[in-house]
Amino acid sequence: MTESRSPELRASDADRDRAAALFRDNLVAGRLTLDELSERLDGAHEARTLAQLDQLTADLPAETPGATESSRSRRTPNRWSVAVMGGVERTSRWRVPTRTTAVAVMGGVELDLRKAELDAPEVEIIAIAVMGGIEIVVPEGVDVELSGLAFMGGKEENVADVPTLPGAPLVRVRAFAFMGGIEVRSERASGRRRPALHA
Numbered sequence: 096m097t098e099s100r101s102p103e104l105r106a107s108d109a110d111r112d113r114a115a116a117l118f119r120d121n122l123v124a125g126r127l128t129l130d131e132l133s134e135r136l137d138g139a140h141e142a143r144t145l146a147q148l149d150q151l152t153a154d155l156p157a158e159t160p161g162a163t164e165s166s167r168s169r170r171t172p173n174r175w176s177v178a179v180m181g182g183v184e185r186t187s188r189w190r191v192p193t194r195t196t197a198v199a200v201m202g203g204v205e206l207d208l209r210k211a212e213l214d215a216p217e218v219e220i221i222a223i224a225v226m227g228g229i230e231i232v233v234p235e236g237v238d239v240e241l242s243g244l245a246f247m248g249g250k251e252e253n254v255a256d257v258p259t260l261p262g263a264p265l266v267r268v269r270a271f272a273f274m275g276g277i278e279v280r281s282e283r284a285s286g287r288r289r290p291a292l293h294a
Contacts, residue, residue, distance in 0.1 A: 104145050114139045114148050115262030119216050121155050122264070125170070128188060129264065130209035133234035136260040172214055178202035178227065188212065194219045199227030199275065207232040208266065209282065219267040224248065224275030231268060231279045236260035240267045241279050248272035253280040 115136055122132045135151050142148045172192035176183045179200045186207040193215045197204045206220065209232060222229045222243070233239055238259045241252045250270040270277040 106142050106145050106148050110145060110148055111139045111142065112262070114142075114152055117152055117155060117157070119262055119264070122213055123215060125190070125212045126155060128210045128212055129237065130234050133209075133236050133260060133263065136262050137236060140261060170212065176204050176206060178204045186210070190214065191218050191220075193217075194221070196221040197223070197229050197231075199224045199229050201225070202227045204229045205232070206230070208237075209234050213264055215264075217265040217267070219269065222268055222270045222272075222277045224270075224272045224277050226273070227275045229270075229275075229277045231266075231277075233266055233279065233281050235281045235283055237263045237281065238265045239279055239281070240265065241270060242268070243270035243272075243277075245270070245272040245277075246274070248275045248277075250277045251279070253278060255281045 118127060118132050118135045118139070121127045122129065127135070138151050139148060142151065170188070170190040172190045172195070173185065174192055174195055176185060176195070176197040178198070180202050182203045182205075184205045186205060188210045190212045191208065191214060195218070197206055197220060204227075206229070220231060222231065233254070235255045235257050236259060239252065239254050241250065243250055250272050268277075268279050
C-alpha cells in the first residue's frame with residue numbers, strides 16, 4: 096500500500112483487488128499457506144478502510160522475488176502421494192505443485208491443503224483410489240472443481256455452501272475410484288486467527 100494516502104480513507108474495490116493479488120503472489124512465493132491466503136482474502140473482503148488493508152499486508156513485501164530467487168527457500172513440491180496397503184498423510188506445511196497425483200491401493204491418503212503452499216493459483220490433483228480411500232481438505236471459500244469416474248465406488252464433494260472468496264485459487268480434482276472412495280471437503284481455517292482489524 097502506498098504511504099501517501101491517509102489510512103482513514105475508505106478502501107475501494109481496486110484497493111481490495113490489489114491486496115488480493117499481493118496475497119496470491121506471496122502464496123506462490125511460499126510465504127503464505129492456502130489457509131492463510133483464505134483468511135486474508137476474507138479479511139480484505141471485509142476491510143472498510145485502507146488501514147485495515149494495511150494491517151493484512153504489513154508482514155508481506157510489496158513485490159515478490161523472481162522465480163529463481165524464491166525457489167531457493169521453497170520446499171520441494173510433492174508430486175506423488177502413494178499408499179499401498181498403508182497410509183499417507185500430508186497435514187502439515189507442504190508444497191503443492193501445479194499438478195500432483197494421489198494413489199491409494201487398499202490404503203488411504205489424506206491431503207490437507209489448508210497449510211499447503213501452492214505453486215500456482217490453479218492446481219490439479221489426480222486422485223486414484225482402488226479398494227482404498229482418498230480425502231482432500233480445502234479451506235472454506237476456495238474454489239473446487241471435481242470431475243472423474245467412480246466404478247463400484249464413490250466420489251463426493253462436501254464443500255461448504257459459502258461464496259468463493261474473490262482471488263481464491265482453483266483446486267481441480269480429477270477423481271477415479273474403483274471399489275474405493277474419494278472425498279473433497281472444506282473446513283474452516285485450521286486454528287489461525289485472522290489479523291485483527293482496527294479502523
